[in-house]
Amino acid sequence: MELTSSRIAPCKRQIFWRGITGRCPNCGQGRLFKGYLRQVARCGVCEEDIGSIRADDGPAWLAILLTGHIIAPLIGYFALHDTLPPWLAMGSLLAITLVTALLLLPRAKGFFIAVIWLTGHRKARE
Numbered sequence: 001m002e003l004t005s006s007r008i009a010p011c012k013r014q015i016f017w018r019g020i021t022g023r024c025p026n027c028g029q030g031r032l033f034k035g036y037l038r039q040v041a042r043c044g045v046c047e048e049d050i051g052s053i054r055a056d057d058g059p060a061w062l063a064i065l066l067t068g069h070i071i072a073p074l075i076g077y078f079a080l081h082d083t084l085p086p087w088l089a090m091g092s093l094l095a096i097t098l099v100t101a102l103l104l105l106p107r108a109k110g111f112f113i114a115v116i117w118l119t120g121h122r123k124a125r126e
């Protein structure tokens, strides 16, 4: 079922935001994931085919890239300032890195699913 044909088509920014927030790029209502990263086969609202979209390594690449840009200034700060003992600075950086990467990964996967849905997947079906 194609909801966009009966509604005003969403702009690219809306489609990307739907992906980042884990919502169906077509309707914005259904969920993209049934777990942490496992995609649903079809949207529960509009029945858009989500399961055939393969983001592959793109989300991991994006999550690592963004995490690195967040963590690198903190590494520089801890290297230049003796505010914390080294063991505590390393432990803090490790914890912040893990939490940041785990928070970013599903959002990056949703973003890639939305981009693929917008650019290739939808065109291939039409």
Ligand SMILES: [Zn+2]
Pocket: 024, 025, 026, 027, 028, 029, 030, 043, 044, 045, 046, 047, 048
């Ligand atoms: Zn949907």
